[in-house]
Amino acid sequence: MRAFLARSLPHRDDVSDVVQESYARLLALSPERRSAVRTWRAFLFATARNIAMDHLRRREVVSLDALPEIHAGDVVLRGSQERRPEEIVNLTQERRLLAGAIASLPEKCRQVLILRKIHGFSQKEIALRMGIAEHTVEKHLSHGVRLCAARLLQATGTTQTEVNSSCPGAGAWRRVSGPRAAPQTGWLV
Amino acid sequence: MASGERTEGCAADWLARLDRPDAPAAARAEFEVWCRADPLHLMAYLRLLGVWNRLDYLRRPTMP
Numbered sequence: 711m712r713a714f715l716a717r718s719l720p721h722r723d724d725v726s727d728v729v730q731e732s733y734a735r736l737l738a739l740s741p742e743r744r745s746a747v748r749t750w751r752a753f754l755f756a757t758a759r760n761i762a763m764d765h766l767r768r769r770e771v772v773s774l775d776a777l778p779e780i781h782a783g784d785v786v787l788r789g790s791q792e793r794r795p796e797e798i799v800n801l802t803q804e805r806r807l808l809a810g811a812i813a814s815l816p817e818k819c820r821q822v823l824i825l826r827k828i829h830g831f832s833q834k835e836i837a838l839r840m841g842i843a844e845h846t847v848e849k850h851l852s853h854g855v856r857l858c859a860a861r862l863l864q865a866t867g868t869t870q871t872e873v874n875s876s877c878p879g880a881g882a883w884r885r886v887s888g889p890r891a892a893p894q895t896g897w898l899v
Numbered sequence: 900m901a902s903g904e905r906t907e908g909c910a911a912d913w914l915a916r917l918d919r920p921d922a923p924a925a926a927r928a929e930f931e932v933w934c935r936a937d938p939l940h941l942m943a944y945l946r947l948l949g950v951w952n953r954l955d956y957l958r959r960p961t962m963p
Contacts, residue, residue, distance in 0.1 A: 734948050805956050812957070826918075827954040833919050844919075852915040856907060859950045 811861040815854055822850035823858075903943075909933065910943035914951055 812823055825831045825839065826847075833851070837844040913930050916922055934941045 734945060734952070801956070804953070808954055808957055812954070823954070827951075828957050828959055830958060833915075834921075848912075848915040848919070851918065852908075852911040855914060855947050855951050855954075856911045858954065859907075859947055862950060 807862065807865055808858075810865065811858040812854075814861050815857055819850045819854045819857070822847055823854040826851060903939075906937075906939055906943045907947070910940065910947050913944060914947050 812820060812827075815823060821840065822836055825836045826833070831839065833844055833847045837847045840847075913933065916926060917930060934944065
């Protein structure tokens with residue numbers, strides 16, 4: 711994927727940004743959407759292409775036509791356009807699970823995380839609103855995301871519900887990154 | 900597992916630090932160094948980033 715991106719992007723920094731953001735987007739998919747991705751390789755490439763296009767739009771360096779075409783048919787993301795009833799239920803369950811994780815946090819930590827993730831305030835705005843140091847906001851967020859991860863792990867057995875050794879996505883990292891640097895249980899650490 | 904705990908703590912700190920739009924370029928460079936130092940670092944970071952991003956499902960729609 712790096713080679714593919716290196717051909718498309720003029721700056722090396724962009725390549726690592728795009729690779730990293732692609733993985734981040736992959737991991738950010740809800741479990742039901744993740745399991746709907748049929749071709750992981752195509753998905754990663756399509757994601758990388760989209761992010762690369764964003765980068766290029768921002769930089770306005772080369773024509774978007776320079777990027778190789780990836781056909782929509784290569785990637786099946788069921789529910790990206792319309793949601794099936796069971797997916798709406800899943801999303802509700804997902805929200806309930808996440809809300810439960812936030813609710814379990816210590817008070818200050820919970821307030822900060824709610825202002826940041828539910829209301830979308832910046833760290834700076836939260837500091838002003840709550841009359842605390844920006845550094846303290848940062849600490850609360852750091853602590854909060856760890857506790858949420860632990861809570862989700864407790865509730866579902868893993869923070870990445872769909873990813874296990876039998877999932878085709880589990881090998882995606884190794885496949886595109888070359889050497890087998892990641893241990894087998896990597897995603898479950 | 901003490902070192903795993905420490906790695907996760909660092910990953911969470913990086914996540915919160917880079918969540919600030921005014922995070923200095925030097926911090927980003929330092930983060931890259933930390934990521935490259937050990938594949939477990941990046942994995943711990945991505946794992947928490949996944950949780951962090953999932954929390955956006957709770958985001959209130961902004962008023963038009």
